[in-house]
Amino acid sequence: MTHPSWQPWQPGQGGGVPQRWQDGGAPQAWNGPATPAMLASHADRERAVDVLRAGYGEGRLEHAEFEKRVSRAYTARTVGELALLVADLPQGPMPQPAPVTPVPRTFLQVSRPQTNxxxxxxxxxxxxxxxxxxxxxxxxxxxxxxxxxxxxxxxxxxxxxxxxxxxxxxxxxxxxxxxxxxxxxxxxxxx
Known part of the structure; x- marks a missing residue:
């Protein structure tokens, strides 16, 4: 019984088609989730949902839109689909500046001088x-x-x-x- 010879992948060549390493060179590192056709993991889906929650919490999404995107995130098969769901949102909560309101002198803490x-x-x-x-x-x-x-x-x-x-x-x-x-x-x- 003959087994097919193992053919290692060479990233960046042929759009994801398996090819042999040429001239016995070392394998190159995989570029990560930059490939939109790569299958999404549970962690990828959870990260996308976290970004959606942050956007909803900041008022960037309506409730119906948020629910729709979350359900699509949990059913997404590829990283590219997840990227489309969060493309128009910042990748995390945005800090909001606190409103500057002056405190009346009555409520300011009075510093007492040090006792000699x-x-x-x-x-x-x-x-x-x-x-x-x-x-x-x-x-x-x-x-x-x-x-x-x-x-x-x-x-x-x-x-x-x-x-x-x-x-x-x-x-x-x-x-x-x-x-x-x-x-x-x-x-x-x-x-």
Whole structure:
């Protein structure tokens, strides 16, 4: 029993007619779905339907036309038939520019200035004056004055914190100074 000899295809010659490789050369790569007569695969049909869905979603096709083309896509036998179904559509969803409408100032987010770190430190030291028996009063005053100076210069937030630290620090320092003065007077009178 004799079998016919195998004849490899040579792309690009003879319009798809099988021919032998000449002179023992290597086969050339197939050009893909550029051949309109090539049979369509399921994936080719699904790609065509996806393009149709995108066109319908963008309002490029009426519903009846969309349904008609989808049914034709699923019954298409060749890649050429599918190409005709989507030839007048872009090959995917087209980005639509967003409408530019100004947002009223009332609804814009207000950016709050950053709180000054020295102001926070001044307020913490001022509050700690109550539990540390006034030992943090001098740092509260120094940090408070430095913070208020920086806040005026840079526009940062935290002026109330710096003022709180200043008031508590000065009250602590004045109380310690008055206590020290009373102790000096008491020792002078007792001597």
């Amino acid at each position: 770190g020295k102001a926070v430190g001044s307020a913490v030291c001022g509050v700690l004056c109550l539990v540390s028996f006034g030992l943090t009063g001098i740092p509260a005053v120094v940090l408070g004055h430095a913070a208020r100076s920086e806040i005026r210069r840079t526009g940062e937030g935290g002026d109330a914190l710096a003022l709180t630290g200043l008031v508590l620090g000065w009250l602590s320092n004045v109380a310690w100074a008055a206590l020290l003065a009373l102790m000096i007077v008491a020792t002078a009178l007792s001597a």
